[in-house]
Amino acid sequence: MASRVHARDGFVAHVGRTTLETARALADVRTWSPLLVAQMRRLGVDSVPIALFIAVFTGIVLSLLSSYIFTGAVPFYFVGALVGKTVMMELGPVLTGMALAGRVGASIAAELGTMKVTEQVDALETLAYNPRAYLVVPRVLAATLMFPVITAFAMAVGVTSGWITSVNLLDLSTPEFFKGLRLFYRFKDIWFGLVKSASFGAAVALMGCVRGLDAKSGAEGVGQSTTRAVVLGCEAILVLDAFWALVLL
Amino acid sequence: MIILEGLTKSFGAHRVLDGVTLDVPDGQNTVIIGGSGVGKSVTLKCIMGLIEPDEGRVRVDGEVVQELSRDELTELRGRIGYVFQFAALFDSMTVAENIALGLARRGYDRAAIADRVEESLAVVELSGTEDKYPAELSGGMRKRVGIARAVALKPRYILYDEPTTGLDPITSAVMDQLMVRTRDLGVTGLVVTHDMRSAFCVGDRIAMLHEGRIRQVGTRAEIQATVDPVVRQFIEGRP
Ligand SMILES: Nc1ncnc2c1ncn2[C@@H]1O[C@H](COP(=O)(O)OP(=O)(O)OP(=O)(O)O)[C@@H](O)[C@H]1O
Numbered sequence: 001m002a003s004r005v006h007a008r009d010g011f012v013a014h015v016g017r018t019t020l021e022t023a024r025a026l027a028d029v030r031t032w033s034p035l036l037v038a039q040m041r042r043l044g045v046d047s048v049p050i051a052l053f054i055a056v057f058t059g060i061v062l063s064l065l066s067s068y069i070f071t072g073a074v075p076f077y078f079v080g081a082l083v084g085k086t087v088m089m090e091l092g093p094v095l096t097g098m099a100l101a102g103r104v105g106a107s108i109a110a111e112l113g114t115m116k117v118t119e120q121v122d123a124l125e126t127l128a129y130n131p132r133a134y135l136v137v138p139r140v141l142a143a144t145l146m147f148p149v150i151t152a153f154a155m156a157v158g159v160t161s162g163w164i165t166s167v168n169l170l171d172l173s174t175p176e177f178f179k180g181l182r183l184f185y186r187f188k189d190i191w192f193g194l195v196k197s198a199s200f201g202a203a204v205a206l207m208g209c210v211r212g213l214d215a216k217s218g219a220e221g222v223g224q225s226t227t228r229a230v231v232l233g234c235e236a237i238l239v240l241d242a243f244w245a246l247v248l249l
Numbered sequence: 250m251i252i253l254e255g256l257t258k259s260f261g262a263h264r265v266l267d268g269v270t271l272d273v274p275d276g277q278n279t280v281i282i283g284g285s286g287v288g289k290s291v292t293l294k295c296i297m298g299l300i301e302p303d304e305g306r307v308r309v310d311g312e313v314v315q316e317l318s319r320d321e322l323t324e325l326r327g328r329i330g331y332v333f334q335f336a337a338l339f340d341s342m343t344v345a346e347n348i349a350l351g352l353a354r355r356g357y358d359r360a361a362i363a364d365r366v367e368e369s370l371a372v373v374e375l376s377g378t379e380d381k382y383p384a385e386l387s388g389g390m391r392k393r394v395g396i397a398r399a400v401a402l403k404p405r406y407i408l409y410d411e412p413t414t415g416l417d418p419i420t421s422a423v424m425d426q427l428m429v430r431t432r433d434l435g436v437t438g439l440v441v442t443h444d445m446r447s448a449f450c451v452g453d454r455i456a457m458l459h460e461g462r463i464r465q466v467g468t469r470a471e472i473q474a475t476v477d478p479v480v481r482q483f484i485e486g487r488p
């Protein structure tokens with residue numbers, strides 16, 4: 001037990017160090033800038049379908065759930081308010097983040113892990129590249145920029161699917177749904193969700209990179225790093241979610 | 250000049266290097282021979298700063314590798330080419346891109362890079378493979394691309410980790426010639442091998458690594474005439 005706690009402390013320090021070194025590597029713009037767009041494109045293509053799929057079902061469930069909760073208690077158009085608020089502030093960013101922690105975190109960890117155990121990371125060093133600038137920075141930046149974009153899509157799709165569900169399955173008219181949606185809406189709802197998702201992107205990509213770069217040799221080592229990266233990415237999302245709720249709300 | 254001073258390195262309880270001291274004089278090829286797992290690759294990685302030794306240090310051109318900052322180390326690595334034992338090619342890049350990557354870092358323009366890529370592939374007899382991916386090459390071809398990647402940079406020093414293992418006798422003789430010619434161009438070479446034919450062909454000096462230390466170091470003639478039973482056994486390949 002003591003040694004596990006110790007290992008955990010060591011890991012936190014390790015992530016801290018990596019974050020610092022990555023931040024320092026940001027100065028090496030010449031190395032990472034040509035790679036950024038390719039990473040963003042790959043991440044977007046990898047992630048949009050799953051994010052939208054999740055958003056559609058979140059919207060459906062939320063509208064059904066809120067109608068169940070509100071029936072007989074509050075005005076029915078509150079369904080619109082609940083769907084909007086929850087999708088934008090919480091479920092959009094968090095569920096998208098979790099899904100992408102699986103896809104993006106795992107693919108980064110597997111890719112960098114394989115590069116590590118086949119000495120490609122060492123080879124980069126011998127060619128006078130800093131792997132933090134060449135591998136880590138473009139991935140972390142791409143995720144930080146793309147998570148909010150994907151989350152924004154997910155928010156739009158989630159609200160739309162909630163609206164379609166309310167109109168078709170519940171006794172709610174379109175004007176009523178939008179009345180509810182507008183009632184409590186504040187611009188902060190959206191940027192709060194987007195800021196969160198940017199931080200989730202940074203965390204997920206960073207965990208993928210950290211785990212990938214310490215992969216132990218062998219296919220098993222890479223597999224382990226991949227799983228760990230996903231678990232850590234999800235944990236980081238939950239912690240950050242609570243953090244932003246404390247700081248920004 | 251590369252100087253190794255008392256390098257030690259343990260992995261867990263296993264002490265791999267136990268005080269390795271060796272000079273690599275300029276303008277010559279120094280060969281390190283030694284059995285499998287004695288720490289030859291680890292020694293080369295210590296020189297490049299890829300592995301941190303527990304004790305001891307490496308001096309390259311008077312600079313202590315272990316005391317350099319990240320930027321200074323990067324600058325130093327610009328002077329050293331490294332041929333990996335298992336090639337370590339970037340598998341998401343073509344052969345040409347693999348070779349071009351280090352050149353781009355050194356600020357060559359497109360045309361110069363293309364020329365250099367073509368030239369260095371010709372040297373390792375792989376012209377025409379520019380657009381292939383490493384996965385499409387045989388093990389020996391990959392190794393030669395790895396050599397081309399290091400040679401293309403025209404560094405002051407090249408560290409070769411088993412450049413001829415896994416190559417057929419003719420290709421392996423071609424690689425030996427390449428290492429001799431590269432030396433004649435003024436490049437200092439440090440070659441790790443257990444191929445004795447290759448060692449005697451390219452080595453101006455030969456050092457044997459045994460049980461974590463340099464057992465004997467001398468000119469080719471001195472090693473060929475050695476009376477040390479351990480070295481004799483190794484170069485004659487007796488069980
Ligand atoms: N990263 C590492 N972690 C743990 N042990 C290692 C590591 N690198 C090397 N070793 C151990 O160090 C010893 C020497 O390894 P090294 O690769 O230097 O051998 P070598 O002399 O190059 O052998 P070969 O001729 O087979 O390539 C081996 O026992 C190996 O298990």
Ligand SMILES: [Mg+2]
Binds near residue numbers: 289290291334410
């Ligand atoms: Mg080796």
